[in-house]
Amino acid sequence: MPKSISELRSFLGLANYYRRFVEGFSKRASPLTELLKKDVHWNWDPECQAAFDGLKQAMMEGPL
DSSP states (O other): OSSHHHHHHHHHHHHHTGGGTTTHHHHHHHHHHTTTTOOOOOOOHHHHHHHHHHHHHHHHOOOO
């Protein structure tokens, strides 16, 4: 689980490399990309955790 914007940006950079293999990538990642917007307070809620876990799982499962 990312603890800062920098760590989240790093994870999303890695995940973005595999986006063509993950169906609905942008929808799955949207709660995380919202945290990267300017003037948004860092609030890691259950929705963000679910998006993070879902992206990790999708990358481990292979092409969908």
